Amino acid sequence: MLNIPFEIWLAGALALYMAWGIGANDVANAMGTSVGSGALTVTGAIFVAAVLEFSGAFLAGGHVTDTVRKGMLDMDLISQDALIHGMLAALASAATLLVGATRLGLPVSTTHSIVGAIVGFGAVAVGPEAVNWPKVGQIVASWVTSPLLSGVMAFMIFHLTRSVILDADDPLKQIKKLGPFAFFFVFFIIGLVTFFKGLKNLNLDLDLPQAMMASAGLGLLGLVIGFWFVRRVDTDDPEKGQRFSSVERVFVVLQILTACAVAFAHGSNDVANAIGPLAAIVEAVNQAGDVIDKKAAVEPWMLAVGGLGIVVGLATWGYKVMETVGKKITELTPSRGFAAELAAATTIVLASRMGIPVSTTHTLVGAVLGVGMARGIGAVDLRVVGSIVVSWVATLPIAAGLSIFFYYFFKGLLS
Amino acid sequence: MAWMDKLVGRSPVGPMQEHMRVVVACAHEIVPLVEAMASGDAAAVRERRAAIDDLEHEADSIKNEIRNNLPRRLMLALERRDMLEILDSQDSIADVTQDIAELVDQRGMVLPPPLVEPMTALAARVVAACDQGQKVINELDELVETGFSPRETARVETMISELGRIESETDELQDRACRVLFGLEDELGVATVYWHQIILWIADLADYAERVGNRLRLLIAN
Numbered sequence: 001m002l003n004i005p006f007e008i009w010l011a012g013a014l015a016l017y018m019a020w021g022i023g024a025n026d027v028a029n030a031m032g033t034s035v036g037s038g039a040l041t042v043t044g045a046i047f048v049a050a051v052l053e054f055s056g057a058f059l060a061g062g063h064v065t066d067t068v069r070k071g072m073l074d075m076d077l078i079s080q081d082a083l084i085h086g087m088l089a090a091l092a093s094a095a096t097l098l099v100g101a102t103r104l105g106l107p108v109s110t111t112h113s114i115v116g117a118i119v120g121f122g123a124v125a126v127g128p129e130a131v132n133w134p135k136v137g138q139i140v141a142s143w144v145t146s147p148l149l150s151g152v153m154a155f156m157i158f159h160l161t162r163s164v165i166l167d168a169d170d171p172l173k174q175i176k177k178l179g180p181f182a183f184f185f186v187f188f189i190i191g192l193v194t195f196f197k198g199l200k201n202l203n204l205d206l207d208l209p210q211a212m213m214a215s216a217g218l219g220l221l222g223l224v225i226g227f228w229f230v231r232r233v234d235t236d237d238p239e240k241g242q243r244f245s246s247v248e249r250v251f252v253v254l255q256i257l258t259a260c261a262v263a264f265a266h267g268s269n270d271v272a273n274a275i276g277p278l279a280a281i282v283e284a285v286n287q288a289g290d291v292i293d294k295k296a297a298v299e300p301w302m303l304a305v306g307g308l309g310i311v312v313g314l315a316t317w318g319y320k321v322m323e324t325v326g327k328k329i330t331e332l333t334p335s336r337g338f339a340a341e342l343a344a345a346t347t348i349v350l351a352s353r354m355g356i357p358v359s360t361t362h363t364l365v366g367a368v369l370g371v372g373m374a375r376g377i378g379a380v381d382l383r384v385v386g387s388i389v390v391s392w393v394a395t396l397p398i399a400a401g402l403s404i405f406f407y408y409f410f411k412g413l414l415s
Numbered sequence: 416m417a418w419m420d421k422l423v424g425r426s427p428v429g430p431m432q433e434h435m436r437v438v439v440a441c442a443h444e445i446v447p448l449v450e451a452m453a454s455g456d457a458a459a460v461r462e463r464r465a466a467i468d469d470l471e472h473e474a475d476s477i478k479n480e481i482r483n484n485l486p487r488r489l490m491l492a493l494e495r496r497d498m499l500e501i502l503d504s505q506d507s508i509a510d511v512t513q514d515i516a517e518l519v520d521q522r523g524m525v526l527p528p529p530l531v532e533p534m535t536a537l538a539a540r541v542v543a544a545c546d547q548g549q550k551v552i553n554e555l556d557e558l559v560e561t562g563f564s565p566r567e568t569a570r571v572e573t574m575i576s577e578l579g580r581i582e583s584e585t586d587e588l589q590d591r592a593c594r595v596l597f598g599l600e601d602e603l604g605v606a607t608v609y610w611h612q613i614i615l616w617i618a619d620l621a622d623y624a625e626r627v628g629n630r631l632r633l634l635i636a637n
Contacts, residue, residue, distance in 0.1 A: 158562060167564035244560045332423045333560070368422055372490050376562045378426020380490040385422070 005285050007084050007414065012305055014091035015278040019309020021098040022110055022270055023053070024317035031259050040256060046314045049263045054307040056267025056352075057275070058300075059194045063355035064269050065298050067135070068114060068276025069283075071355065073122045077130045080284045081415060086121035087277040087284075089406035093117045093399055094273065101391075109359035112392055113399040114273040115139055120400025121407040139356055143392060146347050146358040147366025154343035154370030161339055162374075165247070175250045176233075180226030182254050182342070186261045187222030189346055191215030193268070193353040229253050251334035258341035265348035266360045271306045273357065278302050332368070336376055340367035362392060424489055427481055427498060428555045434477040434502065435552040435627070438509040441470035442545040442620050448516060449538045455525040464516040467509075474509040478502060492559045497634040504626040505552070508545060511623065515616045522609060527599055530610065533592035537614070540585045541621045547578040548624035551631060558635065568635050575628040582625040589618040 031045040040048065078086070094113040101108035115136070122130045168174040196211035206214060233250050279298045332340070344360070344367040351358040365388055372380035444467045451459035481502060485495055518524070526534060554571045561567040592614050600607045 162562040162564050166561040167566045243557060331426055335560075365422060369490075372492075374562055375492045375559075377423055377490075378428050378492050378559055379424040381422055381424040381488060382490055383488040386488075 007088070007285050008282055011088055011091065011278050011281040014088065014095060015274045015302070015305050016309045016312075018091055018095040018098065018110070018274040019271065019306045020313040020316075021095060021102065022274065023310030023313025024102075031263065042319050046311075046319060048260060049318075050307070050311045050314060052260050052263035053267035053271065053310050054303075056264035056269075057271035057306050058267075058303050060190075060264075060268035060349065060352050061272050061275070061303070062298060064272035064352050064357050065276045065279060067139075067355045067357060068118070068272050069280045069298075071135050072115065072118050072132050072139070073126075074130050074132055077126050078122070080287060081411075082125040083284045084281050085410040085414060086118070086125050086403075086407050087280045088410045089121050089403045090114060090117035091274070091277045092406045092410075093120075093402035096402060097395065097399055108391055108395055109361055110270055110273045111357045111359045112143070112395040114277070115357060116396035116399030117403035118277075119396075120403035123400070124404050125407060142351060142356045142358050143362065146351055146356075147362045147369075149366075150343045150347035150363045151366040151370030151373070153346060154340050154367035155374050157343055158336070158339040158371045158374045158376045161335060162376075166244070166335070171244065171247045172250070175247050176230055179230045179250055179254055180223050182338070183222035183226030183229075183257055184219040186257055186342070186345070188215045188219035189349060190261065190264055191218035193349050196353070226257075248334050251338050255334045255337045255341065258338050258345060261345035262341050262348075262360070262364075265345040265352065267310075268352035269348050269357060270360055271303075271310065274309065275302050275306045278305065331378060336368075336371050339371050339376070340364060343367040343370065359392070362388065425484065426559070427485055427491070428493070428559055430477055430481045430484075431498065431502065431505075432552055432555060434474055434481065435505050435549050437470055437474045437477060438505050438512075439545045439549045441467055441474065441509040441512045442624075443542055444470070445512060445515065445538045445617060445620070446535075446542060448519065449526070449531075449534050452519055452524060452526040453528075453531045453535075457520075457523055460516075460520050460523075464520045467512055467516045471509040471513045474506060478506050492563075493555070493634055497630060501552075501627055501630045501634075504623050504630060507623045507626075508548075508620055511616050511619050515613055518609065518613060524606070524609065524613075527603065527610075529595055529599060530592065533588065533595050534614070534617070537585060537588040537592050537617055540581065540588050541617055544578060544581040544585055544621035544624045547574065547581055548627045551575055551578060551628050555631075563635060571635060572632060575632050578625055578628040582621045585618055585621040589614060 031040065031049045035042055035045050073083075075083075094110060094117050097108055097113045098110055119131055119136055164178060165171050165174045192211060192215040195206050195214045196208060230250060230253060233253055275298065279302055282299070282302070341364070344364045347363050347367075348358060348360060365385060368377070369380060369385065371377055444463055448460065448463040448467075451463055482499070485491075485498065487495065489495070491498065551571060551574050554567070554574065558567055558571060593611065596603075596607060596610050596614065603610065
């Protein structure tokens with residue numbers, strides 16, 4: 001225990017702090033609507049979210065972790081010390097931003113803060129030439145394309161829902177028949193991104209056809225689970241005059257599924273923001289100490305730190321967020337929540353597979369706008385969209401500035 | 416999801432339906448008002464007027480709340496301009512009902528016996544038109560829920576056509592009432608003008624109800 005270097009203790013603590021922040025805020029949000037509709041209890045939601053976030057991080061989070069760890073900077077140009085101080089600074093500034101902005105009620109993306117922070121310290125520790133600008137450009141471009149893609153997808157999913165289910169002779173019969181196929185789709189997609197060259201952690205390397213087969217199998221399992229859940233929905237006693245209330249009740253179940261998918265997607269993408277710098281620091285410390293046995297870059301204990309932070313965040317603060325969200329009467333009905341979350345989760349999981357860190361919040365906002373454009377939502381407040389765009393632009397320089405400050409702080413502290 | 420909640424604002428559909436419910440309840444007062452006029456019971460007329468005033472005020476406050484909560488920054492499932500026009504037509508139902516009650520009360524008008532039957536029939540049919548208008552507006556949430564699906568849109572269009580049919584019936588009843596009124600012109604003197612005004616106003620209620628439906632028809636055609 002005692003021969004673990006101080007830097008690693010510090011990095012572990014900061015990563016834990018950041019994961020705590022992620023769990024306290026972002027994760028709770030994904031499950032909030034399901035709690036609100038009474039489909040899940042708060043305890044149940046915390047349990048499900050913890051399991052899925054962890055699975056997402058463990059099974060499909062490796063690609064994004066690699067990007068955060070070493071994709072954005074030219075590792076050959078940075079000394080081990082600079083990397084250690086810089087990554088500590090990145091963690092500290094991103095965590096500060098996340099917690100501070102949450103206090104002030106501002107929307108801030110962990111992804112944007114960590115990317116801004118890494119670019120920030122890289123540019124001062126070595127110089128702008130150390131920054132892998134094409135990669136950073138690709139990431140920044142994805143912040144435009146991911147909400148766009150998710151919006152288009154949500155628009156199409158909602159259109160499909162409308163023509164296939166809501167406009168059917170008997171919408172209730174139709175949703176009961178087709179709902180389980182949403183389970184198939186979600187399980188299949190999650191399977192595909194996980195199985196296709198994703199299970200290095202478990203020493204399983206499947207090629208595309210094998211991954212397709214395995215995913216189809218998982219999808220079929222999902223189909224069975226879907227049928228079981230949908231059959232259990234109590235659709236009797238619809239409210240008077242509300243012909244669609246029983247249909248929405250089936251969508252509640254589908255929305256639990258999509259909320260789970262968002263939790264998995266979030267785990268596969270955002271948790272890397274905390275684990276990536278940690279992994280980089282551990283690697284640098286080990287190399288500096290001439291550790292011959294070079295282990296896998298992302299070790300299970302790091303994922304455990306991320307997972308633990310999220311679970312603690314959920315348990316200490318996240319349940320409050322869920323209770324607040326749950327008590328509010330949300331205007332986003334389950335059928336809309338379903339379309340938006342399915343689109344967002346698919347987009348994020350695809351981005352994770354490509355190793356691109358994207359913002360869960362922004363992707364979800366894009367999806368909600370997509371449903372709104374399909375005239376599916378009574379009122380969408382475009383000012384909120386504006387403030388989110390402003391925050392995404394503002395986060396980068398602020399995170400970079402903070403990170404430069406912390407870089408010199410840690411440099412002074414540790415050397 | 417704190418952001419999600421702010422992003423998805425409060426839909427104006429519910430308040431629009433509530434406003435329509437109140438103005439139609441106001442229009443319903445026309446039937447007892449005509450009864451009170453027929454029996455020449457000034458106290459009963461005043462009572463009806465008070466009830467109408469209350470409902471009109473309630474409708475006004477809902478209307479103002481809807482207007483204040485419909486900033487341009489909202490992306491709405493139903494166009495803002497169309498929504499406000501529908502709201503105006505809905506509001507006119509309560510306003511005109513109030514005008515009728517005021518005039519009847521202020522002039523202490525007692526319905527001449529030959530006019531009782533035609534006016535009662537007109538009022539009943541006008542109220543039926545308002546009820547149909549309310550039915551149409553009650554479909555607003557279903558329209559949004561189904562994302563304006565062709566089937567739901569067709570359903571609402573049928574209801575609007577029925578509203579148009581009821582409105583043209585009120586035109587015939589208005590015509591009949593006016594003919595009876597003008598037959599009494601020598602006997603009633605200047606009161607004829609006021610009775611004519613009241614008949615027109617009552618018939619207007621059905622026009623406004625129809626206008627609500629027609630605005631909605633344009634809106635769902637987009």
